[in-house]
Amino acid sequence: xxxxxxxxxxxxxxxxxxxxxxxxxxxxxxxxxxxxxxxxxxxxxxxxxxxxxxxxxxxxxxxxxxxxxxxxxxxxxxxxxxxxxxxxxxxxxxxxxxxxxxxxxxxxxxxxxxxxxxxxxxxxxxxxxxxxxxxxxxxxxxxxxxxxxxxxxxxxxxxxxxxxxxxxxxxxxxxxxxxxxxxxxxxxxxxxxxxxxxxxxxxxxxxxxxxxxxxxxxxxxxxxxxxxxxxxxxxxxxxxxxxxxxxxxxxxxxxxxxxxxxxxxxxxxxxxxxxxxxxxxxxxxxxxxxxxxxxxxxxxxxxxxxxxxxxxxxxxxxxxxxxxxxxxxxxxxxxxxxxxxxxxxxxxxxxxxxxxxxxxxxxxxxxxxxxxxxxx
Numbered sequence: 001x002x003x004x005x006x007x008x009x010x011x012x013x014x015x016x017x018x019x020x021x022x023x024x025x026x027x028x029x030x031x032x033x034x035x036x037x038x039x040x041x042x043x044x045x046x047x048x049x050x051x052x053x054x055x056x057x058x059x060x061x062x063x064x065x066x067x068x069x070x071x072x073x074x075x076x077x078x079x080x081x082x083x084x085x086x087x088x089x090x091x092x093x094x095x096x097x098x099x100x101x102x103x104x105x106x107x108x109x110x111x112x113x114x115x116x117x118x119x120x121x122x123x124x125x126x127x128x129x130x131x132x133x134x135x136x137x138x139x140x141x142x143x144x145x146x147x148x149x150x151x152x153x154x155x156x157x158x159x160x161x162x163x164x165x166x167x168x169x170x171x172x173x174x175x176x177x178x179x180x181x182x183x184x185x186x187x188x189x190x191x192x193x194x195x196x197x198x199x200x201x202x203x204x205x206x207x208x209x210x211x212x213x214x215x216x217x218x219x220x221x222x223x224x225x226x227x228x229x230x231x232x233x234x235x236x237x238x239x240x241x242x243x244x245x246x247x248x249x250x251x252x253x254x255x256x257x258x259x260x261x262x263x264x265x266x267x268x269x270x271x272x273x274x275x276x277x278x279x280x281x282x283x284x285x286x287x288x289x290x291x292x293x294x295x296x297x298x299x300x301x302x303x304x305x306x307x308x309x310x311x312x313x314x315x316x317x318x319x320x321x322x323x324x325x326x327x328x329x330x331x332x333x334x335x336x337x338x339x340x341x342x343x344x345x346x347x348x349x350x351x352x353x354x355x356x357x358x359x360x361x362x363x364x365x366x367x368x369x370x371x372x373x374x375x376x
Contacts, residue, residue, distance in 0.1 A: 001067055006030050006037055009065035013057045015044055021054075026079075036071045037062060042079045051076045095203065096160070097210045098132070100236040100350055103229060103266065105259075107251025109220035112274040113241045115321050116311065117217040118146045121173050122328035123336065123343035129212040132167065134202055135177030136229065137219040138195040144179040147171065148324025154180055157207050164207040171329065174211070176202045196228035203232055221251070230264055237269040237353050239308065239346060244273060244295030252296065256303055267357060269349040270306035271296050272342060275313040287312075306349055309342040 010027055011020045021027055021041060029040040039058055043051045055074045062070055095101070104120070106113040114137065121133045135143035144150040147170030154176065157166040167174035178198055208214065216235075219225050229235065238259045242252035252271065259266040273296030277287040290313065300307035311317075317335060320327035328339040 141179035244292035270308035276310035
């Protein structure tokens, strides 16, 4: 085998810009030792998938064009330009047209965070706001089901000179979820890096248009997705959902503490209490506090953050979510009024936050072990 033969074979390998890797100057070195070949090449994309594809394409070209039995070693590096573009294009960039980004979180699962988020989106829409919703619960997306759009697929739209994803419309709300890209019975088994990349793409590769509020339904707890979210966008503020139960309140405290870390510093708009009490139809004047009484209200007071309100435990709210029509859409009941009151409280806190505080900066995590992020 000769070096010139290897080079000609590599001219069959294309880049994403419709030119081959040789003419693009991406082949840095070729060494031939008998039937052994070493190729040093650069990738114009920093993603693992792009680097792996380039490696496979190089090996395939040499095997097909030169020697099917060649022993090939491919060393892929990322060009400095690609690294620079990756760090500047997406990370921390505001979303064009989006005025306020609200993160909805919970310290633990099972407190009804996604149900609350879906209904708050509807309540804000009914108040006349333009609303978008990102289902950032990568491992357990439920928003598509709650809006009865679980079989929908985002379309491709051309905006700002690029092809982007068009969000799915759910009752006038622009919805994006990983659930649109996976079958309902398919488990999403991803490592943290893949999950955070998926969130990044949903945020920045979607054409949101003009929005007053973009709600982000976060997974329960505190972890990779939460850190990725504050790295990727300047979050206006956060809402933490809890039940009155002591176990839930202990985790709610941790959720508030995460946003209040000096290095993260995302304003906490308030704590919202879900499943506050149960009132049976036959006893409309009675309130049964099944999980405790005023736990979230008292926690908000002790943490000196606003208390946004309480939502009762009502069977029809659960039933409405299951059939894909959020309960806040129901007319002739008190349910929409409860969500609209909390939505008004959130809007009021956002107005105060925007008046009194500077825009939230994005966060760059410098070390996970010590959890020592810093602001850009």
